[in-house]
Amino acid sequence: MKQAFLFLFLFLSLLMGSLVVFKIATIQADTTNTQESTSETIKTPFAEGCNKCHGDEDAYKEWTQAGHSHALVNLLEGPYEVKTSCLSCHSSGYTLFAERGIPGHPYNEKTAVNAVACSSCHSHASKEEHLLVVPANKLCISCHKMDCGCAGAGIVHQSQAEMFLGREGAGVKRMPSPHVRAMKKRCVHCHMAKNEPKKDGQETVAKHGGHTFKADFSTCGSAGCHDSVDNDMATKLPLYRAEIEAKMKEVKTMLDNAADNTSQAYKDAKLNYDMVKGDSGYGLHNIPYARALLEHSLSLKPQLTFAKDQ
Numbered sequence: 001m002k003q004a005f006l007f008l009f010l011f012l013s014l015l016m017g018s019l020v021v022f023k024i025a026t027i028q029a030d031t032t033n034t035q036e037s038t039s040e041t042i043k044t045p046f047a048e049g050c051n052k053c054h055g056d057e058d059a060y061k062e063w064t065q066a067g068h069s070h071a072l073v074n075l076l077e078g079p080y081e082v083k084t085s086c087l088s089c090h091s092s093g094y095t096l097f098a099e100r101g102i103p104g105h106p107y108n109e110k111t112a113v114n115a116v117a118c119s120s121c122h123s124h125a126s127k128e129e130h131l132l133v134v135p136a137n138k139l140c141i142s143c144h145k146m147d148c149g150c151a152g153a154g155i156v157h158q159s160q161a162e163m164f165l166g167r168e169g170a171g172v173k174r175m176p177s178p179h180v181r182a183m184k185k186r187c188v189h190c191h192m193a194k195n196e197p198k199k200d201g202q203e204t205v206a207k208h209g210g211h212t213f214k215a216d217f218s219t220c221g222s223a224g225c226h227d228s229v230d231n232d233m234a235t236k237l238p239l240y241r242a243e244i245e246a247k248m249k250e251v252k253t254m255l256d257n258a259a260d261n262t263s264q265a266y267k268d269a270k271l272n273y274d275m276v277k278g279d280s281g282y283g284l285h286n287i288p289y290a291r292a293l294l295e296h297s298l299s300l301k302p303q304l305t306f307a308k309d310q
């Protein structure tokens, strides 16, 4: 009997204790939520701190110059309605704080502090090469893909992954870019290649490649892939571009003049157009696929309805 009482007493005090802790956690959560993102207390939940040790390295300096380091600002100041889920690609810290949920540290568009920072791609706990969070060939496509419903239903935000892998378009068979087989690290191969000569043997922060993630057409000629002497890409690319842009114009005129934008034919034609546009503006990552997508859109013309005078 005495034992049972002791047990009940212990149980009740434990329950009370946890209720108090829970209450404190909620209060903290509430107060943090209402503070501005500039506040120091908000910064502490996720101070990445990589710069303490890596701040002098090229990787860090390059990153500060390029798009990924502006991803949060561009999201918040951009033209679309911002939801917390946008942070999954636009801010490192989201996965840790919002998805796993750390009590007292809500991570949302008001409290977010990180752009696409080092820890979006690296972790000292990783066993991958260069401490990447996922292997290089899977890394970029985890964010540069269109299936996020980001900018609102039916708006293709970006489509580099789908275009490069040649999939998800309407009415066209799978058609991966030849580069998928040729480049083990996929996007990294072109976008992180460093071809700039070092000036006077000095370490230089690259304008292309490395952690700027900017591709440079000089990559085409390196490793003997495309003729680097007369650089056949320098003559071919403008021709491809002109061809794709002309087809895009034709599809756009067709879509603009369509009277009914609810039919499946219209949606398919628009999806293909948006995919090419969301890639780089002109389907650069897979020209044959871009061509096939736009041709399919044009083939749907007889199924679209147009105002009488068209």
Ligand code: HEC
Pocket: 066, 067, 068, 070, 071, 072, 074, 075, 088, 089, 090, 091, 116, 120, 121, 139, 140, 141, 142, 143, 144, 187, 188, 191, 192, 212, 213, 214, 215
């Ligand atoms: C965590 C998500 C994420 C990952 C992983 C990611 N990106 Fe990005 N990337 C973004 C976002 C968001 C932007 C848009 C930044 C902005 O606002 O301009 C972007 C922008 C870019 C740009 C345009 C840069 C500029 O200066 O305008 C390039 C090129 C790019 N990424 C290449 C890559 C490559 C290559 C990889 C793989 C090594 C990669 N990205 C991995 C999210 C990601």
Ligand code: HEC
Pocket: 074, 075, 077, 078, 079, 080, 081, 082, 083, 085, 086, 087, 088, 089, 090, 142, 143, 144, 145, 147, 148, 149, 150, 151, 152, 157, 158, 278, 279
């Ligand atoms: C699946 C990952 C992902 C999600 C989720 C995501 N974005 Fe993005 N966003 C990107 C990438 C990658 C880029 C860079 C695209 C490029 O440079 O071609 C980008 C670029 C942008 C840009 C700058 C370029 C532009 O299109 O104007 C804005 C603004 C933006 N995103 C807003 C949003 C908003 C708002 C949301 C949520 C509703 C969102 N994003 C959700 C990956 C994502």
Ligand code: HEC
Pocket: 050, 054, 057, 059, 060, 061, 063, 064, 068, 116, 117, 118, 119, 120, 121, 122, 130, 132, 136, 139, 185, 188, 192, 210, 211
């Ligand atoms: C968008 C993804 C991404 C982001 C963000 C990123 N890295 Fe990297 N990083 C990579 C990839 C991919 C490699 C491997 C490149 C390769 O295999 O050629 C790499 C390689 C490295 C390396 C070793 C090779 C080198 O280039 O020096 C260091 C060091 C490094 N990163 C540090 C950083 C630091 C510090 C930050 C934050 C400023 C950062 N990275 C941000 C993707 C990223």
Ligand code: HEC
Pocket: 048, 049, 050, 051, 052, 053, 054, 118, 119, 122, 123, 124, 129, 130, 131, 132
């Ligand atoms: C206390 C100092 C310290 C901090 C903080 C730190 N690192 Fe490191 N990091 C190191 C050291 C030391 C190495 C090993 C250096 C080497 O072997 O070249 C390393 C190695 C790495 C590498 C591998 C580079 C390569 O050549 O493959 C990457 C990537 C990296 N760190 C990323 C990060 C990121 C991302 C953060 C922040 C989340 C971070 N580090 C924070 C000290 C630090």
Ligand code: HEC
Pocket: 140, 141, 144, 160, 161, 164, 179, 183, 186, 187, 188, 189, 190, 191, 215, 216, 217, 219, 279, 280, 284, 285
């Ligand atoms: C064969 C080389 C190559 C491969 C592979 C490649 N890209 Fe590109 N990418 C380029 C070139 C070249 C540009 C155009 C750069 C320019 O216009 O200056 C570009 C443009 C882009 C842009 C637009 C950059 C901007 O400044 O707006 C993004 C984003 C991008 N690539 C992401 C990716 C992703 C993600 C992958 C992998 C799915 C990938 N790329 C694979 C060469 C490549």
